[in-house]
Amino acid sequence: MFQRLVTLLFITAVLSEPECSRFHYEEQTLNKMIRQEIAMEKLQADMAATQQQVLDTLAKLKRVTNEMTEETNRSIRNFAADLEKLKGPTVAFRSNDLVDHSPSSGETLVFKTTTLNEGLGYDNKSGIFTAPVAGTYTFSVQLCVDGGKDMYYAIVADGVDIKKGWFCDEKWKTCYTTDTVAVLQKDSKVNVKCSAGSSTLRATGNYWNTFSGVLVQL
Known part of the structure; x- marks a missing residue:
């Protein structure tokens, strides 16, 4: 009788243990992996956005530099032409x-x-x-x-x-x-x-x- 009572109490105790406790470590590990994957995706997205901003800025800088160079060359050509006009003939x-x-x-x-x-x-x-x-x-x-x-x-x-x-x-x-x-x-x-x-x-x-x-x- 006593032995049957002990067995019953053990089964009851086992049955009364929360279900999640058996997978608690696995769930934490999985959640951590999911969070890391989400963070990695966000980091990659941020890096891609930053890279695109850098490329856009460099392209804009190149356009501005080319425009400034062309404007400078045009000014030099105009100045040389004006100087040639001012110089006039040699007498x-x-x-x-x-x-x-x-x-x-x-x-x-x-x-x-x-x-x-x-x-x-x-x-x-x-x-x-x-x-x-x-x-x-x-x-x-x-x-x-x-x-x-x-x-x-x-x-x-x-x-x-x-x-x-x-x-x-x-x-x-x-x-x-x-x-x-x-x-x-x-x-x-x-x-x-x-x-x-x-x-x-x-x-x-x-x-x-x-x-x-x-x-x-x-």
Whole structure:
């Protein structure tokens, strides 16, 4: 009897034990695995979204960089074109070797050897420079006077004296240089003349009589 009672109590105790207790560890492990899998999927999704954002940002940055590069190149091209326009033509001449070494008053000095003539403004037959374009010019003259002689000169622009002077040395053969600046219109004419008396100019060896000019600014 007692043995049957003990067996009955054991069976009752076993039957009365909660059902979940037998699978509790397995359920926890399964739930943990499910949570980890969900977290991993979310992490992968976040990483994919971040990667896409980085790619989109890089693509946008590349577009902006290309646009900036093109804009910079366009600005450089426009600046170069504007600079080329501002630079304008090259006008410069250099001449020497006087035709007449004893000019008289009012005579134009003709320098027959032209060593530079950009713009073709200087005429070595007449000694006259004709401005091919309007602008600001500078002119330079060197005249070599014999000892005891003198030279009255004038630089003339369109018939008006714009620089006058007198070169003289009592003893030595001496070369003198003078220059001036003139604002000229297109086809304005500039020349050098003997402005008074009669002069004797030196023209041997290192004694050069010269006339030159250059366009400074349009």
